[in-house]
Amino acid sequence: MELPEKLLKPYNPKETEERIYKLWEDSGFFNPDVCVKKGVTKENAESFSIVLPPPNVTGNLHTGHALMLVIEDIMVRHARMTGKKTLWLPGTDHAAIATQAKVEKILEKEGVRKNDLGREEFLKRVEKFAKESHDTIVNQCKKMGASLDWSREAFTLDEKRNLAVRTAFKQMYDDGLIYRGWKIINWDPKGQTTISDDEIIHEERKTKLYTFRYSKDFPIPISTTRPETKLGDVGVAVHPEGKWKKYIGQLFSNIEFAGTKLIIKIVGDEEVDPEFGTGAVGLTPAHSLVDWEIAGRNSLPRHPIINEFAKMVDTGHLTEGKKTTEAREIVVNWLKENNLMEKEEEIKQSIPTAERTGGIVESLPKLQWFVDVNRKIPSRGNKSLKELMLEPVREGKIKILPEHFEKVYFNWIENLRDWCISRQIWYGHRIPVWYHEPICIPKTGKEDLVGKCLEMIVSAEKPTCKYCDAGYIQDEDTLDTWFSSGLWTFSTLGWPNQTEDLKNYHPTSVLETGHDILFFWIARMILMSQYLLGEVPFHNVYLHGMVRTKDGKKMSKSLGEKAIDPLDIIAKYGNDALRMAMIVGNTPGNDLKLDENDIRGYGKFANKIWNAARFVLEQTKNLNIKNMPKLDKEDKKNDEELQKILAEVSKEMEEFKFSIVAEKLYHYFWHTFADIIIERSKKKIIENNNADSARNLLLSHLTTLLKALHPFIPFVTEEIWQILLPRRKVGEPTGVSTLMVEKYLDD
C-alpha cells in the first residue's frame, strides 16, 4: 500500500483541520444517538454529559473560551473512547444586560438612542446582533475542534428555555420563594436598571471623610463621605451604651440644613460601632441598607432624595435636580460657610460600580422581585434554598476541583442575601407576571364586578380576564440573566418536559468553567436544580483559571482588544499545538500564562508525530495486521511499559489530571517511542535481526499512542488514523470510521 503524498511533507494543520472537523461532523458521532444507532456505543452504556457553559452572544470567543473548549473536549473525547454514551451539549447565552449594553453602544455611534427606537424595534436590533454573534461563536467552536452535538444546540432565550423560565418562576412564586418587595436595591444609573450584589465591582478610590454638625446646637458630630445624602437624614443612631447614650430619644426639628429643613431623631441601635468615627451615624434610610433597617426598627420615615438618574429630589432650592456630585460640593461649601464643618480627611474607599456599564451604583428603595434564600420549603424537606445549595457540596454529592473552592463556596453562601432578579432592561426573559389594565368594565355590565380582577397574576401563560376584553399586561421588567442560566443543565435537556434526554443525561457528569463565575452561575445552578428537580445539576465541578498573557495580564472579554485571538494562534501553529500549550502545566484553579513559544514547541510535537507515523507506516506497509509477528524479549519489555503507562493514564484521566497525562504521553512518545524504539528498530530492520518484532512494536505503539493522544491533539492523530485505516479495515464493510469513536481497549 502506497503512502499518500501529503505524508512526505511536514504536517500541515491548516490544510488538515477543517477537513477533519467536517469528517467528524458528517460522521454524526458527536450525537450519542447516532453512536448507539451505528453500534459504536452500547445502548445501555453508562452516560457522560457536559453542558457547554454558553458563551455570551456579545461578540467573539477569547482565549478563556478556548481553554474551556479544550478541557471539555478532552473529557468528552476520552469518555466517548471509553465507550460511554457521551453528550456535550452546546448553546449560547443571551447575557441580557451585557448584550443590551453592547448594542446600545453600537447604536450610540450611529447616533441612535434606544428610547427613540422603542422596545420592539430595539429588541429587533439586539436580536440581529445576537444572531451574528451566535454564528461567529459556533464557527469558532468548530475551529477549536469541539466535538459538540450541534443537533441539540440551545439558546438561553429561545422558546424552550423561555417555557422553562416561566415554569420555574411560577413554581417558585407558588412556594413563596419569589416575592415582590419594596427594598433597597443596587441601582445602576448608567444602565438604568437594578443589579444584583454580585454584579457590583468595588473600585478603590481616594475620597474625603467629612466630619460636621447639622447645626450649631446639634450635640453630636457626624462623619460622612457623602455629604449630599445628609439632605435626606431623618435621625442619628448611636450605640445604646456608648458615650452619646444620654441623647437617645431627643428630637431636633426644624434644622436649617443646606437649603432644606431636617427633623432628626436620636435613636439607639446595636448596629452602631461606638469606637468608629464619632460614634454616631447619620441616618439616610432610603440610600443605605443599614440605615434602612435601623430606620425600620425605630419607625423613622424613609423617603428617597436621589432618583434613578442620580439626581437630587426633594432636597430644597440649593440642590434640587442637581447631580449628586454637584450637590456634594454645594453641601460642603454650605457647611464651611456656616462653620459647621469640623474636619476633612483623605481616606481610601471602595466605590461600588456596575460590572457591565461602569456606572456608580446608588442604593435606592424600589419595588422589585426577589428570591428568598432563607424561606423553608415544605416540598424539599423544609430546607431553605441556602441549605439546598450547601448540602450537596458538604455531603460530597458535588465535588469541586480544586477542592479549596468548596470553602470559598461555603463562605459565599453563608453570607448570601435575597437575590434581586428583576431588571429594568428590555433584552431578556420578561417576568411572567400579569397586571390587569387600569379599568375593567365587565361585559355583563354588572358594576359590582369592577375591581374583582385587578389582582396580579403569576402565570406561565398570558391570562385572560373573565369579565372584560381589556385583559392583562405583562410586567415590564426582565429577569436577571443568571435566572435562566441557572436552569441550564436541565432546560437544555427539555425540562419542564420529562424527556428521554433528561432521564439519560441529568445530573450531568461535569460542569467545567472558569472560577470567576462560581457564584454567579454554579451556585445558581445548584439552587435551581436542587429545588426544581430535587437533584444535583452535576457531580463534579472543574474550575479552570484565567488565561493571562505572558506578562500576567488577564485576557478577558472586557479587555477584548488586548487579548490574543485563539484563531490567529491556530492559523499560525495549528489547533493541536494550542491545545497542548493550554493543557500542559495547567492545573485546575490556577491561572495559565499563555506563551507563544510554548505553542510553537507543541506545533513541533504534532510534526514529530507526523514524521514518526511516516516512518512507521513506511516500515510496516507489508505487515499483516491480522496476524502480527511475535515480539522479542526486548520489544516485549517496551510493550509492557506502554501498557503500564496506559493504566496510569486511564486512572489519571478519571481524576481530571490532564496536565500530567498530556505531559506523560508527550514525553513517552518523543523520548521513548521516537528516540529509543524507532532508533532501535532501524538497526533491527537493516540487520534483519528480529525485524518483524520491531515492525510489530512500531505499529502497535503508534496505534495505541494515537488513541491515547487523540483527546489532546485530535486533528493530527485523526489525520494519521485515516491514512492507517484502510489497513485495519481490510475486508470490513466501508462506512465512516474515525479515531474519535475507537475504543482505547479493543473489546
Added chain:
RNA sequence: GCGGGGUUAGCUCAGUUGGUAGAGCAAUCGAUUUACACUCGAAAGGUCGGGGGUCCGAGUCCCUCACCCCGCACCA
C-alpha cells in the same frame, strides 16, 4: 476586616497516601543530511520564601514570620 491561594531550576509550572527533587522552554557542549523546515547525544542548573516543631525520614504534616495574588464585605 473576613475568607482563599501562592512562594520549587534563568522562565512557566508539575510534584497524587511523608520515602534520594521533575517536565517544558531557555541557556552550554558535542554529533548529524537523518522518519524529523531540524533532530540526536551529553552535561549543567534547586539548603523547595525564612525560622521552629513532629518523625527513622518533611517540598509534602503542624506552628510562626515575611512577601505576593485573588475573592467577599466594607463601616457611617
